[in-house]
Amino acid sequence: MQYSKLKTLFIYKYLEAFSDDDNPVSTTELIEMLREKGIKAERKSVYSDIKALNDIGCDIMTVRSPKGGFCMSTRKFEPPEIRLLIDAVSSAGFITPNKTKALIEKLESLISSNQAKTLRSQVYCGGENKCDNEEIYYVIDRLDEAIKSKKQVKFIYKRRNIDKEQKKSYTTRVFTVSPYALIWKDDHYYLVCNNAKYDNLINLRLDRMKQIEILNKPQRRVSEVSEYKVFNSADYSAKMFNMFSGKTDRVTLLCSLEIREEIMDRFGTKIPLKAYDEGHFETTFDAAVSDGLVSWIMQYGSDIKVMEPDYLAEMVIEKAEKILSVY
Secondary structure: HHHHHHHHHHHHHHHHHHHOOOOOOOOHHHHHHHHHHHOOHHHHHHHHHHHHHOOOOOOEEEEOOOEEEEEEEEHHHHHHHHHHHHHHHHHHHOOOOHHHHHHHHHOOOOOOOHHHHHHHHHOOOOOOOOOOEEEEHHHHHHHHHHHOOOOOEEEEEEEOOOOOOOOOEEEEEEEEEEEEEEEEEEOOOEEEEEEEOOOOOOEHHHEEEEEEEEEEEEEEOHHHHOOOOOOOOHHHHHOEEOOOOOOEEEEEEEEEEEHHHHHHHHHHHOOOEEEEOOOEEEEEEEEEEHHHHHHHHOOOOOHHEEEEOOHHHHHHHHHHHHHHHHH
């Protein structure tokens, strides 16, 4: 049979798909699998194939008991690593339900079928927060290409309407922007870019983009619209709250000791925490002063007080008064 030349490869693929430390594959099972492929094999030849695979670097272990056989001892990814990746894909709102399912199946193929089956029973894949934009992979690819080539892009940006009849409709707007970076934050994927009408940076969600087109126009220099000579994604992301853009300023907060863990979770363990009194500490950081920052501060109620700048404190007071007026 012509498949006989592929015998060693068939054995490798079968072990990769079905074996693990707890589920070795027996020599009899391998011979039966090969027979179904039209290949006649004896035990001695299977042992020779296993040895050849180990000789070229495959880590195939021989299991003596309780069930004798062979298994892939090491893989590129272990089940806990695949679990983390599946959880990330499942929770990512910018990936559609169909693409989520397909991507999870690809991740599961990196471990044995038995391991995948166990993970499947443990992972919850909710679709309530998923977008319906099936162009999302294409959008990511085109934006990445435009950023690398430093070209402007044009696309349709779609947002949901609110109406009394509860009809599902959308408002669309055409954007032409200079793209600088893609940032995944707060379970959404954003394009950091500049609209030529303004001298600032804006953040637009990728799941709302359609019909993206790369233009033969160079992007504006990021130094013309921001504090950066070369855009710094990590620095920019750290200063954004709920991805609201705004003027960067030095912010000092007086915080209750009860929220020190939350502060370190948000800013990292290197954030300065200066003792103020027995129940409070001060912390200082650079941030984009915006409605996003105000909302973030207000979620902690009386556990945070704005010390500087004064205009940020006024923004918090104004927001609190507006909320109070509703009630």
